[in-house]
Amino acid sequence: xxxxxxxxxxxxxxxxxxxxxxxxxxxxxxxxxxxxxxxxxxxxxxxxxxxxxxxxxxxxxxxxxxxxxxxxxxxxxxxxxxxxxxxxxxxxxxxxxxxxxxxxxxxxxxxxxxxxxxxxxxxxxxxxxxxxxxxxxxxxxxxxxxx
Amino acid sequence: xxxxxxxxxxxxxxxxxxxxxxxxxxxxxxxxxxxxxxxxxxxxxxxxxxxxxxxxxxxxxxxxxxxxxxxxxxxxxxxxxxxxxxxxxxxxxxxxxxxxxxxxxxxxxxxxxxxxxxxxxxxxxxxxxxxxxxxxxxxxxxxxxxxxxxxxxxxxxxxxxxxxxxxxxxxxxxxxxxxxxxxxxxxxxxxxxxxxxxxxxxxxxxxxxxxxxxxxxxxxxxxxxxxxxxxxxxxxxxxxxxxxxxxxxxxxxxxxxxxxxxxxxxxxxxxxxxxxxxxxxxxxxxxxxxxxxxxxxxxxxxxxxxxxxxxxxxxxxxxxxxxxxxxxxxxxxxxxxxxxxxxxxxxxxxxxxxxxxxxxxxxxxxxxxxxxxxxxxxxxxxxxxxxxxxxxxxxxxxxxxxxxxxxxxxxxxxxxxxxxxxxxxxxxxxxxxxxxxxxxxxxxxxxxxxxxxxxxxxxxxxxxxxxxxxxxxxxxxxxx
Numbered sequence: 309x310x311x312x313x314x315x316x317x318x319x320x321x322x323x324x325x326x327x328x329x330x331x332x333x334x335x336x337x338x339x340x341x342x343x344x345x346x347x348x349x350x351x352x353x354x355x356x357x358x359x360x361x362x363x364x365x366x367x368x369x370x371x372x373x374x375x376x377x378x379x380x381x382x383x384x385x386x387x388x389x390x391x392x393x394x395x396x397x398x399x400x401x402x403x404x405x406x407x408x409x410x411x412x413x414x415x416x417x418x419x420x421x422x423x424x425x426x427x428x429x430x431x432x433x434x435x436x437x438x439x440x441x442x443x444x445x446x447x448x449x450x451x452x453x454x455x
Numbered sequence: 456x457x458x459x460x461x462x463x464x465x466x467x468x469x470x471x472x473x474x475x476x477x478x479x480x481x482x483x484x485x486x487x488x489x490x491x492x493x494x495x496x497x498x499x500x501x502x503x504x505x506x507x508x509x510x511x512x513x514x515x516x517x518x519x520x521x522x523x524x525x526x527x528x529x530x531x532x533x534x535x536x537x538x539x540x541x542x543x544x545x546x547x548x549x550x551x552x553x554x555x556x557x558x559x560x561x562x563x564x565x566x567x568x569x570x571x572x573x574x575x576x577x578x579x580x581x582x583x584x585x586x587x588x589x590x591x592x593x594x595x596x597x598x599x600x601x602x603x604x605x606x607x608x609x610x611x612x613x614x615x616x617x618x619x620x621x622x623x624x625x626x627x628x629x630x631x632x633x634x635x636x637x638x639x640x641x642x643x644x645x646x647x648x649x650x651x652x653x654x655x656x657x658x659x660x661x662x663x664x665x666x667x668x669x670x671x672x673x674x675x676x677x678x679x680x681x682x683x684x685x686x687x688x689x690x691x692x693x694x695x696x697x698x699x700x701x702x703x704x705x706x707x708x709x710x711x712x713x714x715x716x717x718x719x720x721x722x723x724x725x726x727x728x729x730x731x732x733x734x735x736x737x738x739x740x741x742x743x744x745x746x747x748x749x750x751x752x753x754x755x756x757x758x759x760x761x762x763x764x765x766x767x768x769x770x771x772x773x774x775x776x777x778x779x780x781x782x783x784x785x786x787x788x789x790x791x792x793x794x795x796x797x798x799x800x801x802x803x804x805x806x807x808x809x810x811x812x813x814x815x816x817x818x819x820x821x822x823x824x825x826x827x828x829x830x831x832x833x834x835x836x837x838x839x840x841x842x843x844x845x846x847x848x849x850x851x852x853x854x855x856x857x858x859x860x861x862x863x864x865x866x867x868x869x870x871x872x873x874x875x876x877x878x879x880x881x882x883x884x885x886x887x888x889x890x891x892x893x894x895x896x897x898x899x900x901x902x903x904x905x906x907x908x909x910x911x912x913x914x915x916x917x918x919x920x921x922x923x924x925x926x927x928x929x930x931x932x933x934x935x
Contacts, residue, residue, distance in 0.1 A: 392645070454525070
């Protein structure tokens with residue numbers, strides 16, 4: 309396991325080893341917090357977020373069959389923004405979340421090779437060993453990314 | 456989770472006896488040394504998981520390059536009954552028809568030794584590589600759909616190579632049944648600017664030299680000679696293939712839930728081959744496979760041009776000829792004899808290569824006496840093997856063998872242990888000139904991150920599921 313990545317003292321996520329790919333274990337005080345941190349964790353592995361500004365706002369609304377499916381679909385949708393429109397997410401604020409639907413607002417900007425540093429080419433969010441669970445310290449999610 | 460029980464069958468094979476919902480046993484081709492590498496890796500469990508899927512025939516198999524994938528292990532081979540079996544996008548992988556092609560030349564290494572550095576630099580400039588790299592081509596959606604239907608043939612028709620190249624490509628460089636209507640607009644869009652690009656990660660283009668020949672007859676049939684300069688290209692279907700896999704996985708996760716088939720891991724989501732979902736995935740997968748073949752054909756064409764310009768020699772003097780092109784992430788409808796009867800099955804090869812025997816009708820005539828050329832790239836800078844397919848592979852592994860070295864170390868672990876090293880300089884000291892676009896690429900791809908290719912190939916050779924023909928050593932490499 310790698311070290312825990314924190315933001316203003318809050319535990320966000322850590323990378324766990326998976327032979328071919330990149331595993332993320334994400335933490336949150338509640339489900340909404342977990343989803344917000346998951347977006348941050350995904351993009352922290354795509355680009356150096358210190359170089360990314362939240363100049364563009366856009367809404368996100370995703371559904372899933374259950375919480376785990378929702379978690380993967382949500383991350384797939386965010387990664388899709390990067391693939392289709394070169395959009396890098398810096399932060400997401402979750403407005404509403406149920407077991408099958410999530411709505412929020414993302415901030416970020418378009419990828420610019422002159423100012424942004426790419427860390428990994430994340431090609432897909434997999435379902436393999438995906439997990440969303442309530443744990444004594446709050447909520448924990450696991451996802452394996454194909455790089 | 457319960458422990459997976461693994462029993463040694465012989466020097467090269469390990470069995471996972473069926474327990475619980477497993478429909479067939481697991482069968483792992485490996486060696487004592489390589490089994491040691493598996494350690495805490497989840498891949499044996501993944502072999503067992505695949506054995507749960509409906510309609511699986513024989514064994515859920517894994518080749519010696521086996522390592523932890525998602526859903527299916529990398530190095531996994533599984534065949535399914537056409538009537539009762541399934542097709543799984545996760546059993547093909549995200550990079551549909553990721554594969555390898557090997558070109559031979561008339562050049563002797565000594566002739567161009569002093570020019571390798573210039574050649575690598577020229578290739579690096581002319582072949583688009585790296586994260587999100589875009590090709591020089593801007594296809595209209597209509598033209599791209601022609602690529603999806605015609606594969607490498609589209610590229611040849613548009614001046615990228617010759618009809619002889621198609622003869623030396625698995626399936627002639629085109630998979631039947633491709634229907635662009637089954638490919639999402641989003642996948643088409645992702646593919647538009649990436650045709651003719653190498654990509655990143657473990658994809659590469661290498662200049663290699665034949666350093667050892669194990670089988671003179673097969674080497675002669677393949678046109679290989681000692682000290683001959685060759686080129687190996689490893690690439691796939693880029694963003695288009697990823698999007699096809701992603702689209703159909705999501706659809707099949709829902710589908711498998713709706714039809715109530717229990718699966719041990721969502722990444723194994725699948726559909727019956729005989730269902731609409733299954734047929735549509737096959738048609739979309741064929742499109743992505745064709746895109747990958749066109750992609751490798753174009754990369755080869757530019758490699759030919761670059762050699763001519765950089766070495767200032769004519770195409771005739773260089774004589775760059777395609778030896779063969781194999782896919783190693785694919786599902787194929789193929790015919791085998793099972794229990795004495797002809798049977799049509801769907802073979803998933805995820806990080807595994809087809810290895811058809813001598814005499815098989817799918818082989819180009821000149822290779823029929825010796826078997827299908829099997830191309831096995833090693834880790835960065837270690838070179839490649841050329842093997843030949845065998846009867847034993849045909850009867851035992853649905854005509855399949857390994858595909859490469861296989862990772863033993865995660866990318867983050869590789870980055871960590873190589874942080875203070877100059878991998879480019881280390882490679883140069885070993886006689887390999889390497890150029891890469893990505894900052895961390897060389898560190899993620901350090902040789903220690905992979906299994907030893909010699910050990911992997913030894914297993915498939917000793918097990919008889921392919922035989923060694925030649926070993927090539929790398930002298931130059933470009934990566935994304």
